[in-house]
Amino acid sequence: MQRAHLRPASVAEVRSQWRARVLPTLHGTVLDVGAGDGSSRTHLPADASVTLLEPHATSARRLERLAARSAGVRVLPAPAESIPLPAASVDTAICCLVLCSVMDQDLALEEIRRVLRPGGRLFVLEHVAARPGSWACRGQRLIAPVSRRFDRGCDPARDTEAALRRSGLRVVDLRRLDAAGPMGVRIPHLEGVLARPDRAPSASESA
Numbered sequence: 200m201q202r203a204h205l206r207p208a209s210v211a212e213v214r215s216q217w218r219a220r221v222l223p224t225l226h227g228t229v230l231d232v233g234a235g236d237g238s239s240r241t242h243l244p245a246d247a248s249v250t251l252l253e254p255h256a257t258s259a260r261r262l263e264r265l266a267a268r269s270a271g272v273r274v275l276p277a278p279a280e281s282i283p284l285p286a287a288s289v290d291t292a293i294c295c296l297v298l299c300s301v302m303d304q305d306l307a308l309e310e311i312r313r314v315l316r317p318g319g320r321l322f323v324l325e326h327v328a329a330r331p332g333s334w335a336c337r338g339q340r341l342i343a344p345v346s347r348r349f350d351r352g353c354d355p356a357r358d359t360e361a362a363l364r365r366s367g368l369r370v371v372d373l374r375r376l377d378a379a380g381p382m383g384v385r386i387p388h389l390e391g392v393l394a395r396p397d398r399a400p401s402a403s404e405s406a
């Protein structure tokens with residue numbers, strides 16, 4: 200066996216491979232939650248109607264300049280916890296490395312579920328907490344206060360899988376993978392697809 204095959208892809212590779220594989224398949228109205236520099240836009244089909252949601256003022260201004268040059272793109276300078284869009288108005292939402300940063304994951308996911316049309320899908324790629332009790336998890340908890348302070352609220356120790364599973368969205372596919380971080384540290388990621396159910400779950404289903 201070649202040792203090179205044991206090394207996971209870097210975080211940047213995982214992100215760019217995910218974008219290249221997933222984003223060109225999306226259609227209709229697409230909401231990019233925490234759009235950052237808007238680079239996901241270049242992978243989306245040209246006929247998609249794209250809303251870039253970004254609460255950070257400097258990034259949102261940059262995105263406005265991008266939107267001015269691109270047909271079918273608009274910017275909403277707002278957080279995921281309060282999305283200024285009508286209910287059931289979005290075909291697809293994307294969360295790429297953003298649920299680590301939102302203030303309130305449950306509220307953000309509730310909002311995403313609200314704006315998705317029934318059957319609409321949420322595509323996620325997130326870095327997530329390592330296994331509880333592991334050294335990696337301890338390390339993540341140690342650096343969390345620093346990264347929250349200096350990396351736009353990013354908390355590397357978030358249990359995003361649990362938040363997704365209690366979001367009321369139906370899990371279509373959710374899988375964990377490792378990416379190689381600095382000094383070969385393995386950074387756990389979560390990739391998947393969830394769908395807004397066609398109807399609200401009954402009391403017995405949600406119990």
Ligand SMILES: C[S@@+](CC[C@H](N)C(=O)[O-])C[C@H]1O[C@@H](n2cnc3c(N)ncnc32)[C@H](O)[C@@H]1O
Nearest residue numbers: 233234235255278279295296297300301302351
């Ligand atoms: C690591 S960047 C990822 C950017 C982009 N999704 C990408 O894949 O390149 C995280 C982004 O989430 C944004 N963000 C932070 N808190 C947020 C919130 N509450 N709602 C939406 N976006 C948020 C940050 O401003 C930043 O642009």
